[in-house]
Amino acid sequence: MLLSFKGGVHPPHRKKYTEHIPIKRANEPATLYIPLQQHIGAPCKPIVNVGDKVKVGQKIGEPQGFVSAPVHASVSGTVKAIKECPTPGGSSLCVVVENDFANEIHESVSPKGDIGSLSGQEILEIIKEAGIVGMGGATFPTHVKLSPPKDKKIDTVILNGAECEPYLTADHRLMIESPEDVIYGLKAIMKVLNVEKGYIGIEDNKPDAIEVMRKAAQNESNIEIVSLRTKYPQGAEKQLIYACTQREVPSGGLPMEARVVVNNVGTAAEVAKAIKTGMPLIERITTITGSAIANPQNLLIKIGTTFKDIIDQCGGFKEEAGKVIMGGPMMGLTQYTLEVPVTKGASGILCLNKKDATLPEPKNCIRCGKCVDICPAFIQPLYISAHSLKYNFDKAEEYRALDCIECGSCSFICPAKRPLLQSIRVAKREIVAKKRKENK
């Protein structure tokens, strides 16, 4: 049976460029720019100095505050500078490391044991120290997600293997090539949360991944591989929870209020690696694809490698690039420079040619109602957008702008090509800013 949610759209998949290409390790660059903020929450404080030698896996950024995650050196070498550099999300203080290509592993990196012998608390500590964050792109620190308040009972863990964004195939390849890591990570997460039931949700346009994962999980009676209808945004947290459990996360609430915690399959694999090898999160799988790239690939990339290095390794641009996006085409962030580093949340580097990058001009809203029809949050994008464009943010709030999950389905489907999500985002920011002011 195919599970799904209500609403949603069917963008073209465009995954064929990379879905059958095995993951390859990217060449290491001479210089890496490792941002001290690669997660939602407080940035890290650098704990190395310019001129210091660093080794692979050595902690170089200490989190400040609970909602934060440490940052580690991804190569061995010398700290050249600690300075503000552009990052995919804007800019951040970065530790610039000159690679010595010796690949010296730091002393702290050693196997941590086995989930059978480790306690939940110990596993949580390993995850925290490994700097693991949500690898699907949201980069929320995983240890925070796995530390719900005492009064919130969690009974289900869901791993997100939907990969509903067009073009991206990093999770797909991970599931095919390292299914046991994904299962191991899920079991570790379930142990931390003391949960009996685990799901791994995968869209049915990846039948090979479903098969491989089912095989890997066949001896795990409490882990279920669910095949999801291929529909965007199947991998959106609340929609995925609904598809797997038929539970709705309360409006304005967190998944834990539906007694569920969701993690990406990539995050789970990283948890497995941290336990088995002790290596913190220093590299990730990224899909490099799009109409402008010469050789689309899935690469295992050291955090801090610049987009430019990676794009050059993929044969560069075969035609002039119009847009370079970190992430997928539906929710990804456009980049103004290729000097930005790959971060923990970089699931894709999507390079579109001029034609694909140019969007049609918006026309009058014809009130076709398609945005209302497909909105997975059941809000009415056309009205929120109209109020937002007239700076009428109170009205936009009345129409429940804050319930928007920013999936972009409305902008995708709109026949008048209106910037629906874009204007709803503006309204959300204004509403939140106003609320903050009022609470002061």
Place this chain on the structure above:
Amino acid sequence: MDSKLIISSSPHLRSNEDTSTIMRDVVIALLPATLAGIYYFRLGAIVVILSCVIGAVLSEAVMQKIMGKEVTINDWSAVVTGLLLAFNIPASAPWWLGFVGSVFAIVIVKQLFGGIGHNFMNPALAARAMLLASWPVQMTSWVTPGPDAVSTATPLAIIKGAEAVGVAKPGILDLFIGNVAGCVGETSAILLIIGGVYLIYKRVITYIIPTYYIVTVFVLTFLFGGFDMMNSVYHLFAGGLMIGAFYMATDYSSSPVTHKGQIIYAIGCGVITTVIRLWGGYPEGVSYSILLMNVAAPLIDKYTSPRVFGEVAK
């Protein structure tokens, strides 16, 4: 990086469908009925169709030029309005009637209110109401289909018994294929249904409005028309119900956007249509029912906002 990269807010993908492909689909859906109208009503139909379409496209272009706006006649929406108006005019009407109606539809009802998407009524229906009020004789001079068109009454007028008493009502099959008196494009129920199904298939419209509208008329004419099944079927295929339900009531700008709202709106159309047909002064009530519900659409939308995902039921 020598050349500049484009920066924009996500999403970076758009569907292939746009306003003009939607409107073109509506024209395609209307083509079979258009050809049937020409087949049944000959030259009269051609004159009406041409004058309406030319009038609509021309006035849209001129009006947009005057208002200093971008001319958008290539989005096909004016063609749709013109064609729909032509479908609502008898084939015996003089050539200028359709032209005047189209100008009214486009200039007054559509452009003065802000152009496509802003008309609060279906422009073609508003124009038809205007024409009917201004030139009642020309707008109700019905002719029989075929080469030797002679004056007659519409099937609905005959069963209403308001006029042309003594004329036998046409058979249901003639009604179904459109071989009866009526406006240019409204007579062939089967071809209008095929076009409507095409629109649903192409996701231009959903099944909601046509289905609820037609079923409401069927049920009400059955309950209040003497529990006569054949009479109710007759009501479905006679007059403008099919064109109204599939093409007019589904006009985007003048119908609600919410699911629940569309159901209420469609049932409202069905109720008013039946009331006018059974007890009103006119034999036909489709156009007025839709116009009345058009005006109610914003209100309906306001009170039928869907339950937001994760909202606790009150």
